[in-house]
Amino acid sequence: MRLGALSTLIRRDLRRTRGALVTSGFGIAAGTAALVFFLALGLGVRAVLLGEVFPIDQIELEPPKQGDPGLLGLLVGSGGPPGIGEGSVRDLAMVPGVLSVDPRLRFAFPSSGRGGKEIFGHDVGTSELLGDGIEPSLTRGESFGSIAFEDPLTHPGAACADDGGCAAPQYCERPSDAAAGACSDPVPVLVSRYLVEIFDKSIAPAHGLPPIGETLVGRAQGVTFALRLGESLLGRAKSGEPRTVRARVAGVSRRAVDLGITLPLSVVRRWNREYAGAGAADSFSSVVVRAKDASAIGLALERGKALGLEPHDTRARDVSVLITGVMALLSLVAAVILVVSASNIAYTFRVLVSERRAEIALYRAVGATGADMRAWMLGLAAAVGLVGGAAGLVIARALALLTDEIAARKLPDFPFKPASFFAFPPWLWAAGLGFAALFAALGAFRPARRASRVEPAAALSGS
Amino acid sequence: MIRATGLRKLYGDARARRAALDGVDFSVEPGDFVAVLGPSGSGKSTLLAILGGLDRDYEGRLEIFGSELRGLGDAALARLRGARIGFIFQAFHLLSHLSVIDNVLAPSLFAEGAGDLRLRALALLDRVGLVDRRDDPPTELSGGQRQRVSIARALLRKPDLVLCDEPTGNLDAETGERIVDLFRELHVEEKLTLVAVTHEERLARAATRTVRLRAGKIDGGEA
Numbered sequence: 167m168r169l170g171a172l173s174t175l176i177r178r179d180l181r182r183t184r185g186a187l188v189t190s191g192f193g194i195a196a197g198t199a200a201l202v203f204f205l206a207l208g209l210g211v212r213a214v215l216l217g218e219v220f221p222i223d224q225i226e227l228e229p230p231k232q233g234d235p236g237l238l239g240l241l242v243g244s245g246g247p248p249g250i251g252e253g254s255v256r257d258l259a260m261v262p263g264v265l266s267v268d269p270r271l272r273f274a275f276p277s278s279g280r281g282g283k284e285i286f287g288h289d290v291g292t293s294e295l296l297g298d299g300i301e302p303s304l305t306r307g308e309s310f311g312s313i314a315f316e317d318p319l320t321h322p323g324a325a326c327a328d329d330g331g332c333a334a335p336q337y338c339e340r341p342s343d344a345a346a347g348a349c350s351d352p353v354p355v356l357v358s359r360y361l362v363e364i365f366d367k368s369i370a371p372a373h374g375l376p377p378i379g380e381t382l383v384g385r386a387q388g389v390t391f392a393l394r395l396g397e398s399l400l401g402r403a404k405s406g407e408p409r410t411v412r413a414r415v416a417g418v419s420r421r422a423v424d425l426g427i428t429l430p431l432s433v434v435r436r437w438n439r440e441y442a443g444a445g446a447a448d449s450f451s452s453v454v455v456r457a458k459d460a461s462a463i464g465l466a467l468e469r470g471k472a473l474g475l476e477p478h479d480t481r482a483r484d485v486s487v488l489i490t491g492v493m494a495l496l497s498l499v500a501a502v503i504l505v506v507s508a509s510n511i512a513y514t515f516r517v518l519v520s521e522r523r524a525e526i527a528l529y530r531a532v533g534a535t536g537a538d539m540r541a542w543m544l545g546l547a548a549a550v551g552l553v554g555g556a557a558g559l560v561i562a563r564a565l566a567l568l569t570d571e572i573a574a575r576k577l578p579d580f581p582f583k584p585a586s587f588f589a590f591p592p593w594l595w596a597a598g599l600g601f602a603a604l605f606a607a608l609g610a611f612r613p614a615r616r617a618s619r620v621e622p623a624a625a626l627s628g629s
Numbered sequence: 630m631i632r633a634t635g636l637r638k639l640y641g642d643a644r645a646r647r648a649a650l651d652g653v654d655f656s657v658e659p660g661d662f663v664a665v666l667g668p669s670g671s672g673k674s675t676l677l678a679i680l681g682g683l684d685r686d687y688e689g690r691l692e693i694f695g696s697e698l699r700g701l702g703d704a705a706l707a708r709l710r711g712a713r714i715g716f717i718f719q720a721f722h723l724l725s726h727l728s729v730i731d732n733v734l735a736p737s738l739f740a741e742g743a744g745d746l747r748l749r750a751l752a753l754l755d756r757v758g759l760v761d762r763r764d765d766p767p768t769e770l771s772g773g774q775r776q777r778v779s780i781a782r783a784l785l786r787k788p789d790l791v792l793c794d795e796p797t798g799n800l801d802a803e804t805g806e807r808i809v810d811l812f813r814e815l816h817v818e819e820k821l822t823l824v825a826v827t828h829e830e831r832l833a834r835a836a837t838r839t840v841r842l843r844a845g846k847i848d849g850g851e852a
């Protein structure tokens with residue numbers, strides 16, 4: 167049968183059997199709306215969680231944590247955790263699909279911080295401050311305004327004995343056992359967007375502090391604070407004298423550690439050597455591997471395992487699995503609706519085919535093949551599915567907009583609260599229509615087969 | 630054109646079998662106008678359905694247009710019906726949701742490569758005197774008018790053979806007469822091959838040949 171003839175038949179049916187077809191199309195619309203709504207919700211939440219909160223295209227690898235140092239460890243006194251050498255970094259960089267491998271060096275000593283008067287009105291302190299160092303070149307492409315993210319001792323000032331010998335905001339960088347130090351600009355510090363979000367949405371409201379938010383660069387950049395090295399609430403460093411240095415917020419960076427501050431690598435090296443010995447300064451404590459997709463991350467994980475490295479945190483994968491699971495569950499609900507509407511279609515078409523036995527027989531007598539009749543019924547069902555599916559898509563989109571609107575107004579701010587909880591990629595629209603047509607056609611499958619088997623002689627005999 | 634030998638058609642299940650046709654030999658040559666006569670229940674409609682390839686559940690041999698009907702697949706047989714055989718049913722079988730012209734054009738839906746048949750449909754409607762009713766639904770037509778629409782539909786694709794089941798059976802005498810005239814014209818002027826089941830004496834007289842069926846058998850040989 168020509169396509170034109172098929173569409174003529176279907177158009178006539180949509181006109182003459184509108185009532186029954188609209189009813190069965192309604193179920194398809196509801197099913198499609200539910201399916202697309204849930205999928206879009208899952209995709210949207212997934213995009214926020216895995217894109218910003220727990221990126222799935224990057225992973226931090228580190229040596230296994232030492233639970234029990236063992237007898238040998240005790241005897242030899244191996245001290246801090248073994249580091250990651252330059253060789254491992256180069257190895258990982260060779261893995262196909264890996265875009266970058268950024269080594270990081272964590273503070274190997276306790277520290278705390280105090281400051282923030284400029285934005286909070288009074289100084290705020292943290293009794294425990296985590297920090298790490300990265301190669302400043304990694305932040306190339308990110309702009310921190312006027313403050314350079316580099317080791318201040320690249321351009322050391324005059325010799326000094328204490329902070330009094332330096333002009334503010336400089337301080338005297340004088341290691342524990344050195345006779346003299348050098349005046350140094352405050353150490354530039356990067357913070358993560360994650361930290362800012364947590365602060366703004368959880369900490370600030372709880373303590374009556376103003377949020378920093380997106381204006382951090384404008385308002386908090388340049389905020390200086392005192393960084394106490396070698397000492398915190400939890401204890402003191404093994405070696406070195408605790409001292410206080412000055413630090414200054416340079417900006418927000420994607421490369422910054424999630425919870426803590428990130429400094430130029432050479433600064434952390436120096437301090438680690440001072441407070442934890444050479445072993446803590448010569449290697450890296452972890453590497454962040456960025457890859458083009460999750461499968462490349464898988465390869466990097468394997469390579470890392472061979473090098474004796476483990477992922478620092480498996481939240482990304484856990485979250486991914488969780489979201490996928492929830493999405494699958496919700497989609498299942500939607501699929502059930504579609505199946506129910508398919509059986510509704512099946513019933514409608516069974517009645518339709520019985521009512522039209524004589525008509526089908528006539529068409530058969532004037533030249534239609536059984537396959538033509540089957541194509542007619544399947545095409546009609548698919549058309550009902552497409553129309554119902556299109557309506558479902560419109561409903562899903564409208565519900566999503568409504569949900570976002572309500573969420574924006576009624577939900578309190580929380581970290582990473584997105585402007586929209588939904589994602590509607592083009593393939594989702596296509597998939598919605600495709601499923602609608604498919605389920606409708608599946609429902610009509612048996613009636614269509616019956617239509618193809620109508621015996622012209624039997625149906626035309628009698629009246 | 631048609632060659633049937635030993636046609637048998639059984640109805641019912643194994644316990645209660647009845648033969649609607651019981652060893653019928655029958656042939657039609659091009660240009661024939663065969664009238665099939667016989668009492669009610671003698672198997673006339675059954676015979677017509679088998680000859681037209683609508684009913685394939687029979688015993689015996691049947692050749693149509695030179696090919697053994699049993700050898701044709703569903704699609705091939707359907708195409709053969711569409712292109713070469715026209716049916717005129719006792720009960721018209723017009724589609725009530727379509728206009729007169731769309732009813733006449735119904736066979737064109739399944740006519741691959743037959744071109745646009747709209748002009749021919751209009752010409753046929755003109756011929757049966759219904760061109761001014763082309764946009765009306767068939768439910769607004771009288772019995773005779775409906776029969777003429779179904780005749781136009783049967784002729785749309787210029788069939789080689791037209792099979793009619795009591796084309797005048799439901800009509801009053803005068804209307805029936807006009808239909809008979811139409812058949813005679815078609816047969817004489819267009820050299821149409823016709824097989825018509827009928828009770829109508831006039832129609833039987835217009836035929837070149839008559840065949841009588843009785844209880845599923847040809848009665849008294851062909852006349």
Ligand SMILES: Nc1ncnc2c1ncn2[C@@H]1O[C@H](COP(=O)(O)OP(=O)(O)OP(=O)(O)O)[C@@H](O)[C@H]1O
Nearest residue numbers: 627640641649667668669670671672673674675676
């Ligand atoms: N679908 C069927 N199932 C069972 N028996 C049938 C069926 N169709 C026809 N018959 C039987 O076959 C026989 C022939 O029927 P057919 O319809 O061919 O008769 P007919 O000659 O056309 O009669 P009429 O002049 O009344 O139309 C009858 O005895 C009838 O009961």
Ligand SMILES: [Mg+2]
Nearest residue numbers: 673674675794
């Ligand atoms: Mg009959």
